[in-house]
Amino acid sequence: MPRIGIISALHEELAAVLQRLPDEQRESVAGRDFWCGHWHGHALVAVLARVGKVAAATTATVLIERFGVDRIVFTGVAGGLAAGVRVGDIVLARELLQHDMDASPLFPRHEVPLYGRARFAADAALSDALAHAAQTVLAQPEAAWGTAVARELALLHTARLHQGLVVTGDRFVATALESAALRRELPDALAVEMEGAAVAQVCHDYGIPFAAVRTISDRADDSAHLDFSRFVRQVASPVSAAVLEAYFQKL
Numbered sequence: 001m002p003r004i005g006i007i008s009a010l011h012e013e014l015a016a017v018l019q020r021l022p023d024e025q026r027e028s029v030a031g032r033d034f035w036c037g038h039w040h041g042h043a044l045v046a047v048l049a050r051v052g053k054v055a056a057a058t059t060a061t062v063l064i065e066r067f068g069v070d071r072i073v074f075t076g077v078a079g080g081l082a083a084g085v086r087v088g089d090i091v092l093a094r095e096l097l098q099h100d101m102d103a104s105p106l107f108p109r110h111e112v113p114l115y116g117r118a119r120f121a122a123d124a125a126l127s128d129a130l131a132h133a134a135q136t137v138l139a140q141p142e143a144a145w146g147t148a149v150a151r152e153l154a155l156l157h158t159a160r161l162h163q164g165l166v167v168t169g170d171r172f173v174a175t176a177l178e179s180a181a182l183r184r185e186l187p188d189a190l191a192v193e194m195e196g197a198a199v200a201q202v203c204h205d206y207g208i209p210f211a212a213v214r215t216i217s218d219r220a221d222d223s224a225h226l227d228f229s230r231f232v233r234q235v236a237s238p239v240s241a242a243v244l245e246a247y248f249q250k251l
């Protein structure tokens with residue numbers, strides 16, 4: 001039976017997922033809590049990675065080595081970079097890159113040394129299934145999220161799904177200057193976060209499918225930190241849970 005690993009960075013991001021597992025059992029490894037359980041009859045292991053690339057890579061490795069997961073989905077929040085990627089939108093990573101990787105002049109900027117690549121592709125089939133789940137949820141936000149979340153998003157705009165490049169680095173991007181620099185360097189980047197490309201690299205090493213789905217919590221500008229925790233708890237966490245619910249229902 002397949003066993004799916006689900007990673008989030010923060011407790012607030014995973015809270016709504018954990019509430020939906022009927023039979024979860026907690027196990028602590030390497031200072032992290034892993035919740036093993038079932039969702040719509042499918043075995044899963046959910047875990048909080050904490051923040052940043054090292055924490056994410058360690059967590060992914062434990063999920064694979066110790067818990068035997070055969071695919072990993074990362075869910076959480078990201079800062080919007082591309083024009084039109086707005087707070088409340090969902091971004092599905094088709095490719096991931098570490099924007100702070102720089103071993104130049106030995107290797108081209110952003111290339112992960114000795115891998116011969118800067119970009120790691122998400123698994124196409126897993127991402128297609130999550131894209132379908134996200135579209136289902138976006139088509140009926142009230143049914144999926146409840147009225148409070150739907151109302152909050154409706155106040156913002158009609159939320160959309162974007163698919164493409166997500167960039168990762170060990171920095172919370174919280175100035176307009178920095179997000180403009182990222183847009184200049186990586187014009188096709190949709191969003192920025194702090195874990196995805198690290199997990200993508202670990203999954204590449206082990207040859208297991210990986211996908212990442214993120215709700216946009218801010219625009220990676222000078223106001224990125226305002227309202228962040230409340231948004232994650234009240235909007236992003238229910239959105240993640242609804243998308244994963246739709247995914248597991250169809251699996």
Ligand code: ADE
Nearest residue numbers: 077078079172173193220
């Ligand atoms: N995750 C959510 N918002 C972010 C930002 N502005 N920078 C990095 N990671 C984020």
